[in-house]
Amino acid sequence: LYLARENETVLREAYGKSNRELGYDTELDTVFGIGSTPIDFTVAGVLLLAQQGKLSLDDSVVAFFEDVPADKGGLTIRHLIDGQSGLPDFHDIESDWDADLAWIDRDEAVRRILAQPLLFTPGEGNAHSHSAYGLVAAIIERVSGQGYFEFLSEAFFDPAGMRRTGMYGDDGGLDLRDFAVGYGPGSVGVPNIPPNWGPTSWLVLGSGGMYSTLADMLRFYRFVQSGEVLQDEYASRMGGETVVIGGSDRGFYFFYATNGRGNVAMMLMNGEGRSPEVRGLSQGLEALVFGA
Numbered sequence: 424l425y426l427a428r429e430n431e432t433v434l435r436e437a438y439g440k441s442n443r444e445l446g447y448d449t450e451l452d453t454v455f456g457i458g459s460t461p462i463d464f465t466v467a468g469v470l471l472l473a474q475q476g477k478l479s480l481d482d483s484v485v486a487f488f489e490d491v492p493a494d495k496g497g498l499t500i501r502h503l504i505d506g507q508s509g510l511p512d513f514h515d516i517e518s519d520w521d522a523d524l525a526w527i528d529r530d531e532a533v534r535r536i537l538a539q540p541l542l543f544t545p546g547e548g549n550a551h552s553h554s555a556y557g558l559v560a561a562i563i564e565r566v567s568g569q570g571y572f573e574f575l576s577e578a579f580f581d582p583a584g585m586r587r588t589g590m591y592g593d594d595g596g597l598d599l600r601d602f603a604v605g606y607g608p609g610s611v612g613v614p615n616i617p618p619n620w621g622p623t624s625w626l627v628l629g630s631g632g633m634y635s636t637l638a639d640m641l642r643f644y645r646f647v648q649s650g651e652v653l654q655d656e657y658a659s660r661m662g663g664e665t666v667v668i669g670g671s672d673r674g675f676y677f678f679y680a681t682n683g684r685g686n687v688a689m690m691l692m693n694g695e696g697r698s699p700e701v702r703g704l705s706q707g708l709e710a711l712v713f714g715a
Contacts, residue, residue, distance in 0.1 A: 510536060
């Protein structure tokens with residue numbers, strides 16, 4: 424848990440056990456699954472490509488993919504990152520053994536996403552869609568000519584000093600003791616940690632499938648808000664008042680809130696984020712940040 428008021432650190436503490444079975448204490452550099460928080464990585468990545476003039480946020484998906492259905496011809500990157508795409512939330516199907524972990528590649532994900540019936544005409548409604556960020560991740564790869572994680576590492580993770588952020592199925596050179604075990608109903612593997620979940624599937628790539636630490640996530644948000652990498656209107660999209668929540672039924676929860684003026688709360692935990700107790704804690708942290 425991290426708290427800051429007017430840019431001064433008030434609290435930075437670790438509590439409880441990262442691994443109950445082995446008795447490991449949670450440390451400040453313990454690695455956690457971060458749920459859907461990689462959405463912010465994806466948005467930062469496409470904003471950087473726009474800043475570099477390699478694409479426009481108002482480009483249609485037709486510019487990046489073949490055989491786009493007519494109903495999606497007016498779908499733009501801006502729609503995708505603003506929650507106005509009209510795409511359903513996910514693109515898993517009944518035959519996938521797990522809605523997050525079943526392996527599909529990028530081409531299959533793009534095919535599924537573009538084939539889905541729209542909830543509304545792009546730009547004429549608002550609904551959260553993980554699938555939309557998967558499409559943005561595919562655009563990042565096609566425009567940059569790099570893999571998603573390779574691009575993000577070069578642009579953000581490495582210069583920000585994020586050494587404990589990675590993808591499912593890869594331990595990043597870390598030990599078992601470094602990872603928090605998730606305690607949720609959707610546990611997979613023994614122990615239930617991201618390196619044991621197989622490589623990140625394009626069912627969630629762009630909107631999930633990653634792990635990180637308290638310090639690394641603080642580094643990311645500070646870096647993208649610093650003006651060092653994103654400038655002007657692109658930096659402003661990553662700043663200001665923000666509340667970010669990411670979770671997984673495998674037993675991980677991430678919370679981040681800032682008023683954009685130095686009040687910050689961040690929490691990572693290896694428990695069920697939908698419990699009344701955690702909701703109450705999140706609401707309390709939000710009140711601390713925004714002064715409610």
